[in-house]
Amino acid sequence: MTLLSLRGIRKSFGAVDVLHGVDLSVAAGEVVGLVGDNGAGKSTLMKTITGIYRADTGSIEFDGKDILALDPGQRRRLGIEMIYQDLSLAKQQDVASNIFLGREPTKRLFGLFPGFVDKGEMDRQAARMIERLGAHLPSINRSVGSFSGGQQQTVAIARALTFNPKLVIMDEPTAALAVREVQSVLDLIRRLRSEGIAVILISHRLNDVLSVTDRIVVLRHGRADADLVTANTNMNEVVSRIVGGGDTAAAAAHEERG
């Protein structure tokens, strides 16, 4: 079943055309790797899915609905989450505030005034979510900026998973992590797939992409240049598709060594 379907997505910034008509589809519970050189348009494409950018032309359907006109908040409510490369955390706010940002549970103050944030409920749910991810944070009430990179990433992941998403987009989730943390992110991706949650993984680490995805889409010059089934491809082919032919054996061998 197709969960997400992009057709002919174009996006330009002023005179710079970044996306020249991208087609991409993701099935429910499928893990799709999105690879491509720097400037190929990966991040821009993802931001047109989350609604941070509005595509100039083309159509985006999610779960059978046309979502082109929806803003990021509405798309999140439909179940599209993204873990950003820079994590996009509010560093001076605490863990629960970040996880629930934009979706805070509310209660009535003295049973009268609506719209008051239910901080107790937020803290309980945040603690449960962090625990479910098997992570340890010094304190849930500390500002996120005082945590280490890996701990901050845990908060960003918890934020993406707390509201039962259908699609999670991860932009370079392993770029800044230690080896052990990389493995736990890859395990997490496998767990999401087993729960029927689709994942789009953007990564430069082709070994990670080859080990965890079902399909690999290569973005080149603003187009989806290749759509490869992971089981039927290899490092050589992926690298040659990324750089666009030529002698790629050396580059592939370099990647293989990781």
Add this chain to the structure above:
Amino acid sequence: MASETTQPGFWARVQRASVERLHIRLESLVVLLALSTAMALLSPYFLSLSNFLNILLATSTIGVLAIAATFVIGSGGLDLSLGSVMGLAGVAGAFVAVNLGWPSVLAVIACILAGGIAGNINGQLVTRAFVPAFIVTLGMLGLARGLALVISQGRAIYGLPPEIVYIGQGRPFGIPMPVIILVVTAIVAHAVLAYTRFGRHTLALGDSEGAARAAGIRVEHHRRIIYTLSGALAGLAGLLFTARVNAGDPTAGINYELTAITAAIIGGTNLFGGRASILGTMIGALIMGVLQNGLTLLAVQSYYQQMAIGAVLILAVFIDQYQVRKESRV
């Protein structure tokens, strides 16, 4: 060093609890108490109920402006037009009541509306025309002041109706009306900033606009509301001032933004947004009030008071940035 990081000292724990539970930086409370003690020792007139009410009364206008400054700075913005908009609002209210002879209720509404419109224009320009807040509100500082002078033809408008004067000079239960209005405004503002979604989104926005946008918060819309709110609060401050001095003075509020922003920063508002508390700001406003009151009691010329406020602003930001650098992992 290692044991220090794993087992924070008593002072550090009290500090943290104060920030987390009361949204107050403990240092500002200490400064307020030290300043008050010093003034009490230096002047025999300082410690009296009437002087205490005097301080609160003098703080009321600045306090309302400081609440506005707290919201705007907490959201990562800046409003330099607070004092001018306050002056414009007071003149607008006096013009409606005196020159037009309309009912007092409409004059009150005119004050707040004039402030709100000026603030909304700030917000529209910042979010739609992409002019930096510093420039927009600096321009509004000139625009609003000029308009106040045009409306009043450069002269204070006298002869306000008694209901309006009561807002500034009335004393139900012996407490000055402006003080009551400040306290009520501060309580509502504190609840909104600390405990509502609106307040949390305001701080998140000041913390990281990207994170707020990614979380689905309508960033530009939110900013417009905050600038409008800031203007409306400046309008309320203008009403309090006009009612207290019983005149719509077009030169009212000159340099007040300096004191208001200083009060907000002393109270623990991060100059670059993301951290702010109304309770803290009220302590900051009281520090400014005690400072001015004490210097007046000690017969220090007002020129020096102006210098003191400027120095305190720079000092407060220096201490804040020093702490931030100390705490952050780099």
